[in-house]
Amino acid sequence: DAKTTQPPSMDCAEGRAANLPCNHSTISGNEYVYWYRQIHSQGPQYIIHGLKNNETNEMASLIITEDRKSSTLILPHATLRDTAVYYCIVRSFQKLVFGTGTRLLVSP
Amino acid sequence: DTAVSQTPKYLVTQMGNDKSIKCEQNLGHDTMYWYKQDSKKFLKIMFSYNNKELIINETVPNRFSPKSPDKAHLNLHINSLELGDSAVYFCASSQRGLMIRNTEAFFGQGTRLTVV
Numbered sequence: 001d002a003k004t005t006q007p008p009s010m011d012c013a014e015g016r017a018a019n020l021p022c023n024h025s026t027i028s029g030n031e032y033v034y035w036y037r038q039i040h041s042q043g044p045q046y047i048i049h050g051l052k053n054n055e056t057n058e059m060a061s062l063i064i065t066e067d068r069k070s071s072t073l074i075l076p077h078a079t080l081r082d083t084a085v086y087y088c089i090v091r092s093f094q095k096l097v098f099g100t101g102t103r104l105l106v107s108p
Numbered sequence: 109d110t111a112v113s114q115t116p117k118y119l120v121t122q123m124g125n126d127k128s129i130k131c132e133q134n135l136g137h138d139t140m141y142w143y144k145q146d147s148k149k150f151l152k153i154m155f156s157y158n159n160k161e162l163i164i165n166e167t168v169p170n171r172f173s174p175k176s177p178d179k180a181h182l183n184l185h186i187n188s189l190e191l192g193d194s195a196v197y198f199c200a201s202s203q204r205g206l207m208i209r210n211t212e213a214f215f216g217q218g219t220r221l222t223v224v
Contacts, residue, residue: 044198
């Protein structure tokens with residue numbers, strides 16, 4: 001299973017962009033990068049996923065480097081409700097393998 | 109309407125007991141999963157079923173037995189409960205095991221199991 005590395009915690013001011021990095025240097029060519037978040041022990045919530053192109057949806061943007069060895073999740077205007085643990089996952093053989101994630105704290 | 113629902117939400121039981129957790133999804137997905145989140149908040153996959161067939165079994169003790177009566181349900185039965193089984197158990201579902209391009213897994217809200 002491809003392994004991901006994320007900083008354990010990050011802070012962000014409310015209204016500012018939150019940029020969450022992830023390294024996945026052992027990713028293989030057909031493996032997707034997924035981002036999920038977990039708010040206070042609720043079920044993980046899907047945010048976005050991509051293969052090699054940058055992706056954007058109503059929640060976030062995903063920037064994947066050209067060599068696919070790292071990616072960045074961007075929350076353009078973080079709110080207090082975005083405080084959560086964010087997981088970067090490389091999908092492996094039909095399953096999502098979660099790492100330890102980044103605890104994002106959004107402050108007023 | 110809740111997409112993936114689990115019951116019960118909380119379960120407190122004594123060591124040695126047998127208990128079941130139920131999961132149902134109304135998304136029309138054909139693949140369902142059980143994940144375990146321990147006290148250190150590490151989320152680990154346990155099982156995956158596709159069209160009622162077991163496709164992933166991640167070295168889980170055989171006291172844990174998943175059962176899928178149909179595509180919309182995946183129940184988890186646990187025999188002879190141990191203290192170390194205390195955790196939050198999450199059910200999830202997806203379409204075709206995440207193998208098609210634009211698909212994601214949806215998770216339930218979890219069942220907090222406490223073994224005393």
